[in-house]
Amino acid sequence: MADAVLTSSSPVRRATARPGAIRRFFQRKSTIAFLMALPLILLIFGLVIYPAFYAIYLSMLRKSMTSIAWMRNCSWLPDAICTRIPFGNMQFLFTRETFWMVVYQSCLFAITAVIFKAIFGFIIAHFVHNIPAKGQRKWRGMLLIPWVIPPAMSTLAWLWLFDPSYSAFNYILSGMGFGRIPWTGDASWARFSVILVNIWVGAPFFMIMYLAALKSVPDQLYEAAEIDGANWWQRIWYVTLPMMRNIIAITALFSTIVTFANFDIVRVLTAGGPLDQTHLFATWAFRLGIEGGDIPLGASVSLFMVPILAVAAVFILRDINQRGNEA
Amino acid sequence: MTAAAMASDKSAPTRKVQYGSMSRDRAWALRWSYFFLVIFAAFFLLPPIYMFITSLKTSAEISAATNPWWVYNPTLSNYAELLTKPEYLTFFKNSVIVSVFVVTITMLISIPAAFALSRMRFWGSATLATGVFLTYLVPDTLLFIPMFKMFAVFHEITGIQLLNRWWVLLVVYPTLTVPFCTWIMIGYFASIPKELDEAAIIDGASWFQTLTRIFVPVALPGIIAATIFAFTVSWAQFLYPLAFTTSVDQLVLPVGIITTLIRGDVFAWGQIMTGALLGALPPLIIYAFLMDYYIAGLTAGATKG
Numbered sequence: 001m002a003d004a005v006l007t008s009s010s011p012v013r014r015a016t017a018r019p020g021a022i023r024r025f026f027q028r029k030s031t032i033a034f035l036m037a038l039p040l041i042l043l044i045f046g047l048v049i050y051p052a053f054y055a056i057y058l059s060m061l062r063k064s065m066t067s068i069a070w071m072r073n074c075s076w077l078p079d080a081i082c083t084r085i086p087f088g089n090m091q092f093l094f095t096r097e098t099f100w101m102v103v104y105q106s107c108l109f110a111i112t113a114v115i116f117k118a119i120f121g122f123i124i125a126h127f128v129h130n131i132p133a134k135g136q137r138k139w140r141g142m143l144l145i146p147w148v149i150p151p152a153m154s155t156l157a158w159l160w161l162f163d164p165s166y167s168a169f170n171y172i173l174s175g176m177g178f179g180r181i182p183w184t185g186d187a188s189w190a191r192f193s194v195i196l197v198n199i200w201v202g203a204p205f206f207m208i209m210y211l212a213a214l215k216s217v218p219d220q221l222y223e224a225a226e227i228d229g230a231n232w233w234q235r236i237w238y239v240t241l242p243m244m245r246n247i248i249a250i251t252a253l254f255s256t257i258v259t260f261a262n263f264d265i266v267r268v269l270t271a272g273g274p275l276d277q278t279h280l281f282a283t284w285a286f287r288l289g290i291e292g293g294d295i296p297l298g299a300s301v302s303l304f305m306v307p308i309l310a311v312a313a314v315f316i317l318r319d320i321n322q323r324g325n326e327a
Numbered sequence: 328m329t330a331a332a333m334a335s336d337k338s339a340p341t342r343k344v345q346y347g348s349m350s351r352d353r354a355w356a357l358r359w360s361y362f363f364l365v366i367f368a369a370f371f372l373l374p375p376i377y378m379f380i381t382s383l384k385t386s387a388e389i390s391a392a393t394n395p396w397w398v399y400n401p402t403l404s405n406y407a408e409l410l411t412k413p414e415y416l417t418f419f420k421n422s423v424i425v426s427v428f429v430v431t432i433t434m435l436i437s438i439p440a441a442f443a444l445s446r447m448r449f450w451g452s453a454t455l456a457t458g459v460f461l462t463y464l465v466p467d468t469l470l471f472i473p474m475f476k477m478f479a480v481f482h483e484i485t486g487i488q489l490l491n492r493w494w495v496l497l498v499v500y501p502t503l504t505v506p507f508c509t510w511i512m513i514g515y516f517a518s519i520p521k522e523l524d525e526a527a528i529i530d531g532a533s534w535f536q537t538l539t540r541i542f543v544p545v546a547l548p549g550i551i552a553a554t555i556f557a558f559t560v561s562w563a564q565f566l567y568p569l570a571f572t573t574s575v576d577q578l579v580l581p582v583g584i585i586t587t588l589i590r591g592d593v594f595a596w597g598q599i600m601t602g603a604l605l606g607a608l609p610p611l612i613i614y615a616f617l618m619d620y621y622i623a624g625l626t627a628g629a630t631k632g
Contacts, residue, residue, distance in 0.1 A: 029449075029534070030447070030450065032447065032535075033444075033447035033448070033449040033452065033534075034443070034449050036439035036440060036442060036443035036534075037439070037440040037449075037452070037455065039436040039439075039440065040436055040437065040440035040455075040459070040509060041455065043436060043501055043502065043505055044458065044462050044506070047470075047474070047498070047499070047501075047502045048462045048465055048502055049462075050477075051470045051473035051474050051477060052465065052469065052470065054473040054477060055469065055470070055473040058472065058473055058476060065476075120367075123363075124363075124364070124367050126360075127360040127363050127364050128360075128364065130356055130357065131357060131360050131364070137618075139368070141615075142371070142372065143364075143368060143371055144618075145371060145372060145375065146371050146374075147625075148559070148610050148614045148621075149375065149610065149611065150562060150563030150565070150581055150607060150610065151563060151565070152581040152582075152585065153563075153581060153584070153603040153606050153607045154375070154603075156378075156585070156600070156603045157375065157377055157378045157603060158374055160377070160378075160381060160596055160599070160600060161373075163596075166389065166390070166395060166596075168377060168395040168396060171394065171395050171396070200371065200374070203371075204371065205625070208622055208625055208626060209625075209626060257464055257466065258466070261467075261468045261469065262468075263467075263565070263566045264565045264566070267566075268565075268585060281468070282468035285468070285472060286468075286471070286566070286569075289475070290471075290472070290475060290570050295472055295475065295476050298472045302469050302472055303469075305466070305468070305469060306469070309464065309465075309466065309469075312464075313461060313464045316464065317457070320460070
């Protein structure tokens, strides 16, 4: 980019590099603008784009990181080609049962959590919207608290609520005559628990976004629908949802990215257990890469998040550009 | 809600509904709204409240078979113990230093960049603005492993050790805060009328003066929202410190509480809950006082200014 700025100015000041020319170059609007944005550019290239590509390179190495992990023994390819493909780590992952469990759990976790967050957020936003305007601020403030607390801290509280021997939930359940629930001890309950905590953290965000969207729907539309005899369900289906379509889509896509790449909640609540059944891509990559010392394998695992993140990002970008053009 | 549904059901045409029923429906809808809001609020506030309850208990009471939802002998000993514990104070200090520096760095990078991108076009500025937004969507969980290796390689080449130093977080956190802050600042700057900076330029102000004298004061609400966001993110960040720092004196609060207060299977729950509650307090206090800015920043993230 620096080159481009230089070359675009050179035809004008083609002559010798007089001090005046340099000063004038530095007074050009585009030069000043470029210099102002330079820290941002360096940050993005040095600490986001470079590491992202470095991760791809790392994922091709062996554990010792001195040689490349070629694929081997692929029956569907001639050996001469097969042993020239540097995806040995990926091939290894595909043969491991834990990997497929992580894929399954990540998808289950993200899809279920986002759907329930969206539903809860929608319902709560409606209730808040229903009550008189002067009380709304107070309720909104109270309901957003889970989003404000650092997730690692609030998950500790959940961990204590789920504690195997002193669980406060089990105390209530046994008081009502039910048996104890192994909240984090049993695989299916542990999956339920991490999703529940994720919903708890994320639903307020949906609530805030939907509330803002609800406020932007003109009252006349509801009045017109009511005069035409629409019941409350029809009003939601034919008026509210179409008006909020854009914000619903964008919030859900944002949340999909964040939820799919989640780390804090699973790490604190179950650390992937019992028996690796609640690992997501991020937590498993951490276990393999940082704790297990196999950086290439960890990088390979985390790279499997990219396709889904990329799809969500493309849709978000399209939505935002569309809205920018409409406005 | 159900009452409203029945009143306008197909079996009873709306024309025949008496005038009084509309307000009665509204009253019922209101009552149901409050009822469900109370239930949801109870669900949302349960963990912080339970944190507070536990933080007032002694270890003996925590392990006793009494009602966990009630404090029989309230005590502040957990708070006293934790606030005199040097390592906990170190975590707190590290967290404060890291967050304050990260917020400063973020603002110094993102405000000029947002100004340049929204007002002063240069080659590739539109692409860069989109790129900023895309980097905001790159999660930390994708970058921590290559960064870990990058810092190790950096140590081999230059001899400067970055791993296990708290200040490495000052280098790393801006990747999370700067893209978002730049993005919402671009939105705020774009909403400022062009006449304002044209007038300033005509009056002989330099671009830099236009930024500091005109744009920063006018876009102050946006800057506050971005500051709050940057602070909340750097205070809550858990993955990077967990991956990059290990020694007790280098840890920040979330990681410190989880790695030092939990030792094997022994959970000092009273202290853990106290520590977590105190750790959650700074963002909560900021939120309590600046809620409107907080929410403005939250909703601005998904919109183009």
